[in-house]
Amino acid sequence: MSPGTQVLLATLAAAGTAYAGSIADIEHVVLFMQENRAFDHYFGTMAGVRGFKDPNTKNWKQMVNGSLSNVTDSLLPWYLNAEGGSWNEATQCMSAGDNGWDSNHDALNADLNNNWALGNTPWSIGYYTRKDLPNHFAIAEGWTVGDMYQESVIASTNPNRVTWVSGSINAPGSPQAASQGGMTIDNNETPGCEGADLNCYPLKWTTTPEHYEAAGVSWQLYQDTDNFDDNPLAWFEQYQTAANGSALQKKGMAYIGLEKFYEDAASGTLPQVSIIVGPAELSEHPPYTPRDGGWLQQKIVDTVTSSPLYNTTALIVSYDETGGWGDHVVPYHSPNGTAGEWVEDPYGEFGYVYTGPGFRLPFYIVSPWTRGGNVYVENVDHNSQIMFVEKWLESKGYNVTTDEMTAWRRANMADLTKAFDFDHPDCSIPKALNATYPSxxxxxxxxxxxxxxxxxxxxxxxxxxxxxxxxxxxxxEQGFKAVRGQLTEGRYLTFEMNGYALTSSRGKLAASKATSKHNSKAQRFVIHQSGSKYAIVSAFDSTSISGPVSMRPGGYNAAATKFTITDLANGQGYAVKANNGQYLTVGARGVSYSHRPIGFNIFSVSYDN
Known part of the structure; x- marks a missing residue:
């Protein structure tokens, strides 16, 4: 957003005039990745997200046998600090289980996702709450949290960070040649291969920063010497052999420090793309503590939001993989046999399996266009960050599209743009929590x-x-979040328009006044997705919407009427289209249909009633 645009926006806002923004209003993107935590482990108790109120999950039980306990045959997700006392401090530096290919595929158990306790550890499905993670919750809820962001690979750090900066792990069927590094599914950094075209080092395909450099896009990776070996560019041959003073060496390999990032943000001299690799002890990788990582996150958020560049900057905060912590959602993944996605397990344990996307991770976006406590619900992974930067830079006249990504990921992972409302930027800053300075x-x-x-x-x-x-x-927790992005399952939803909400009333679809907390159970619905269509079922009486004012008894089944629900983006809401080609609407006169798309505001709600 140029200074002139900023002045125009302020003028239009003062005059009550709508501003038509776009992704081109962004001038700077900051990519910051932390280590080894899962979504349920951090945010399963958060209100308004796909957490422990998930209505589409019927079986939460993890298998237990006599090797763990003789008093039960199952284990549910559990609060790590339920006993209080010194556990509130001790669990900060605890580890759960293993983050490798074997343990996580074992826990996934051929998509039953019920073997975390036995296949990993019973601590894997332990979780924290807000009081354990105050800064994480505050940042995520101050802006927009994503609750369907998945690790790219059901494996450890290196494969996921390699994907983050290149779009691939070179699984068979990927765009790369096997001679460029083979399939990367573990943390091997010993020259050579661990097997035939397996976990070879170094890697040799083209990374996204090389595309930025070729296109004339400014970029910089910020790291200290204590970087936990988390700079994935260092695993590629072209960076290892880059001459001193070359662009790849200065921008991708030099240890210029996080202090340099803080200085550049404060002085307004950030490059177009910034990549942050934090120090080991603040990375949140067990046993490094969430509390210390929360301080670093708050520091970076404060740095970005206090920068003169903030009103043109998007900060994307993500994690590389789960670190052996569990998540209840079966990963959204490609169909069996998809090129570059499905492989014969090279370790001979799990047969023909998909490499990813895997389990969900904590994820949030800090920017003026994501302010306000929203939940972004689209299927996304590390490739989505690449595609977002591609689309943003395309709007600025650059071509940085990588050809290293598999076709299925590019077609099926969203590009994050619908997490943003470019027509209604909000540069206000939520009150920050004081994070304790790490010891x-x-x-x-x-x-x-x-x-x-x-x-x-x-x-x-x-x-x-x-x-x-x-x-x-x-x-x-009890509460709600406004929904952004194309809908996915896993939440209780309200559909609201003109101060009214869709309501299930005595077997009929009706309208009733929307509530400020969106907490009326009669206005609460659950969606069931089938391809691009959705059945909409009442959480109040298990009837499904079947017509302008009718509800079908029996809850969700194959005969339930399917609707097309489209995110109109940029604050326009969601159009709900019936099979007759008309759009559902609601207002003071009740429920009706329109020939033009009219957007519902949709809220994801978490209430015990």
């Missing part, structure tokens, strides 16, 4: 995790075998 030793090195481990001999709390009910385990 350091006498030399200034971060040591919070070391103090935690030295203080608490045991950091894994007792597992509540045989003590659980869904009521005491699957808890969420």
């Amino acid at each position: 350091t030793d006498k030399t200034g090195q971060w040591n919070g995790y070391a103090i935690c481990e030295a203080t608490y001999n045991v950091t894994r709390p007792p597992v509540p075998y045989g003590q659980q009910t869904e009521a005491n385990s699957l808890v969420t």
Whole structure:
């Protein structure tokens, strides 16, 4: 957004005139990736997201046998600090399980997703709440949280970070040649291959920053020498052999420090694309603590939002993979046999499997166009960040489209644009929480995790075998979030327009006044997706919408009427189109149909009633 555009926007806002914005209003994108946490593990209790109130999930039980407990045969997700006391501190530096290919495919259990306790560990499905993660919650809810962001590979750090900066792991059928590094599914950094075209090092295909460089786009990776070996560009041959002083060396390999990022943001000299790799002790990778990572996140958010560039900047915060922590959602993935996506397990354990996308991760976008406590619900993964930058730079006249990404990912992972409302930017900043400055030793090195481990001999709390009910385990906060993006399953929804909401009333579809908290159960619906169509079922009486004023009994089944629901984007709401080609509407006169698309405001709600 140019200075002239900013003045125009302020003038139009003062005059009450609508402003037609676009992705081209962005001038700077900041990509910041943390380590090894899962969505349920962090945000399963958050209101208004696909968490522990997921109405489309029927079986939450993880299998247990005598090797773990003789008092129960199942385990539900459980709160790690339920016993209080010193556990509130000790679990900050705990580890759950293994983040590798084997353990996570074992936990997935051929898409039953019910083997976390046995295939990984019973701590894998443990979770935190807001009081354990105050800064994470505050940032995510101050702007827009994504609840269907998936790791790109059901594996460890390197494959996922490689995807983040290139779009591929070179699985068979990918655009790359096998000689460019083979399939990358573990953290091998020893020269050569671990098997035939498997986990070869270094990698040799083209990364996205190389496309930026060729197109004349300014970019910089910001890292300290203590970077936890988390700079994925360093695993590519072209960066390893880049001459001192070359663009790849200066921008992708040099240790210019996070302080340089803070300085560039403050002085208004950030490049168009910034990539942040944080220090190990603040990365949140177990045993490094969420609390210390929360401080770093708040520092970066404060830096971006206090920069003179903030009103033209988008900060995208993501995690690379789950770190052995579990998530209840079966991954959205490609059909069996899709080129570059399905492989014979090279370790000979799981047969013919998909490489990803995998389990959900914490994800949020900080910008003037994502302000306000929304939930973005589209199917996305690390490739989506690449496609977002591509689309943004295309709007600025650059061509940076990579040909390294598989066709299925490009066609089926969303590009994040519908997380933004470019017509209604909001540059206000939510009140920031004070994050405790991480502990350091006498030399200034971060040591919070070391103090935690030295203080608490045991950091894994007792597992509540045989003590659980869904009521005491699957808890969420009460509240709502406005929905953005093309709808996916997993939430209770309200459909509102003109101050009224769709309502199930005595077997009929009706209109009633919308409530400020969107908490009327009669106005609550669950969607069931079949391809591009949706059945809409009342959470109040299990009837499904079948016509202008009719409801079909029996809940969801194959005969339920299907609707097309389209996100009109940029604050225009959602058009709900019936099979007759007309659009559902609601108002003071009740429910009717229109020949033109009229947008509903949709809210994702979490209430116990």
